[in-house]
Amino acid sequence: MFADISLNNDLRLQAYLSYVGRSSMEVTIDMISIPHEADPVFIGTTHFVMVARNKNGRASAVHPILSKNPEYKAIYQEGEERHHKRRARSSASFEYAPPLADEIQLIHDLHKQSRALEKQLLINQASIHPSVHSTKTDLATTADDMTQQPTIWMERTVFQNTKFMHLQNRNIHGKIFGGYIMRAAFELAWVTAVCFLGEDNTVFMYVHDIQFVLPVNVGSIVEFKSAVVYSESNYIVVQVEAMDVNPNTRQHTRTNLFSYIFHTKDPETANRDNADASDDVALISSSEADGDSKNNNNNSTAAVAVRAAPLVIPHTYEQIIMYLDGRRSLRTMLSGSCTVRP
Numbered sequence: 547m548f549a550d551i552s553l554n555n556d557l558r559l560q561a562y563l564s565y566v567g568r569s570s571m572e573v574t575i576d577m578i579s580i581p582h583e584a585d586p587v588f589i590g591t592t593h594f595v596m597v598a599r600n601k602n603g604r605a606s607a608v609h610p611i612l613s614k615n616p617e618y619k620a621i622y623q624e625g626e627e628r629h630h631k632r633r634a635r636s637s638a639s640f641e642y643a644p645p646l647a648d649e650i651q652l653i654h655d656l657h658k659q660s661r662a663l664e665k666q667l668l669i670n671q672a673s674i675h676p677s678v679h680s681t682k683t684d685l686a687t688t689a690d691d692m693t694q695q696p697t698i699w700m701e702r703t704v705f706q707n708t709k710f711m712h713l714q715n716r717n718i719h720g721k722i723f724g725g726y727i728m729r730a731a732f733e734l735a736w737v738t739a740v741c742f743l744g745e746d747n748t749v750f751m752y753v754h755d756i757q758f759v760l761p762v763n764v765g766s767i768v769e770f771k772s773a774v775v776y777s778e779s780n781y782i783v784v785q786v787e788a789m790d791v792n793p794n795t796r797q798h799t800r801t802n803l804f805s806y807i808f809h810t811k812d813p814e815t816a817n818r819d820n821a822d823a824s825d826d827v828a829l830i831s832s833s834e835a836d837g838d839s840k841n842n843n844n845n846s847t848a849a850v851a852v853r854a855a856p857l858v859i860p861h862t863y864e865q866i867i868m869y870l871d872g873r874r875s876l877r878t879m880l881s882g883s884c885t886v887r888p
Contacts, residue, residue, distance in 0.1 A: 565625025569605035696856035703774040722762040754805040776872030783872035
């Protein structure tokens with residue numbers, strides 16, 4: 547999202563086909579705020595990928611798009627690039643491929659950091675090592691000697707709830723409406739983020755990916771489970787998994803997977819909203835890599851103060867994969883590969 551949504555302004559949603567494959571199509575929707583006495587404000591954009599199926603459930607061909615409009619050709623080209631990137635991400639998914647070389651080194655570094663954290667906790671006689679007797683609602687943090695930054699075990703960020711799927715939330719196909727699942731997942735992601743960063747310090751920024759793996763039937767019991775899977779600078783990635791629970795066998799089947807990105811407020815906004823904002827900020831500067839503190843002090847335009855989020859430390863291999871997946875999500879957003887059209 548690129549701007550706040552005002553309750554006093556009308557909203558315009560404009561949808562258009564941005565790419566068409568053999569049996570799939572990408573629909574882009576732009577959200578624009580319409581002030582009464584000002585120019586329209588671009589709020590954000592999203593891309594929905596839909597597939598055509600025949601009555602037997604097999605892929606059905608869709609009509610190609612032809613256009614001589616240069617602007618629409620550019621839109622279509624961007625959609626085609628996103629299509630190829632989605633396929634590349636899918637083939638490199640941890641479901642099918644092992645971590646990359648740099649990620650393997652990161653796994654080793656995380657292992658060393660985890661060991662150092664456990665050692666420090668033992669020294670402080672305040673271990674937060676997960677156990678069957680520990681609670682996961684406590685978000686207590688500690689300081690790691692390696693980074694001097696607050697750290698927290700990933701399992702300490704977990705929140706979950708369970709919902710019964712009622713008839714009034716069904717769609718035209720008799721299944722649970724996907725928007726209802728999306729709303730429930732985002733609300734849990736928001737709770738997770740504000741408990742991690744603070745209610746007055748959390749800003750929603752980006753939805754990286756939403757996967758509709760299986761439809762949800764009316765009368766189903768769906769369990770939502772969220773966690774902060776990655777943090778870097780002032781960004782955090784919250785992943786929410788929705789699972790259909792079989793009440794007879796207690797078997798959990800994944801139906802949806804959501805990835806959300808939040809960030810902390812900039813100091814000017816945070817200080818305006820909260821006069822008692824913490825002084826614990828990290829200074830990110832273009833000249834910081836050179837270690838030239840004199841230039842940092844003299845050139846205020848080159849440095850931007852941001853609130854650093856606590857570091858998330860995975861503890862199991864499954865959590866490490868979630869950590870790497872969240873890292874990829876943030877890298878995708880920061881690389882600018884998510885195109886928008888104001």
